[in-house]
Amino acid sequence: MTAVSPEPGGGGSGGGDAPAPARGPSLRLLPRLEPENEFFWTSGADGRLRFLRCRSCRTYVHPPSPRCPDCLSADLAPEAVSGRATVVAYTCNIQEWIPGSRPYVIGLVAIEEDERVRLTTNLVDVDPDDVRSGMAVEVVFDRHDDVYLPLFRPATGDRP
Numbered sequence: 001m002t003a004v005s006p007e008p009g010g011g012g013s014g015g016g017d018a019p020a021p022a023r024g025p026s027l028r029l030l031p032r033l034e035p036e037n038e039f040f041w042t043s044g045a046d047g048r049l050r051f052l053r054c055r056s057c058r059t060y061v062h063p064p065s066p067r068c069p070d071c072l073s074a075d076l077a078p079e080a081v082s083g084r085a086t087v088v089a090y091t092c093n094i095q096e097w098i099p100g101s102r103p104y105v106i107g108l109v110a111i112e113e114d115e116r117v118r119l120t121t122n123l124v125d126v127d128p129d130d131v132r133s134g135m136a137v138e139v140v141f142d143r144h145d146d147v148y149l150p151l152f153r154p155a156t157g158d159r160p
């Protein structure tokens, strides 16, 4: 899983500043873009999910890494995937961390191309009671400026 870091809480000088509150309409914690992972978090701009893939042995490398863990090649490049995945595990959060918030589902999904490639995400457009392991899902992106968070909803069933 790629770590999701909160926005840094302001400048380094001065000291003693309280951490900045989350900004904008959403209280999601957004990832910090780094050269290594920027492609992943901005991939949804064209509606496609991408993972780093080794050009030598074709292994998907996630989280992004400078070298392939299988063959140690440094010849890696982002490659689009179908966006289809399967729910491996899930949990429903019913605690109102934010007053008035509704229950939401945190899911672990494995992508269709390689079940070893897994994302911790939110499952959306689904009643929490209807989620089950093995469920077919597909990516949808939740845009926050330059960041496109990949979330997953039940697959529409029009698979080729």
Ligand SMILES: [Zn+2]
Binding pocket: 054, 055, 056, 057, 058, 059, 068, 069, 070, 071, 072, 073
């Ligand atoms: Zn490799």
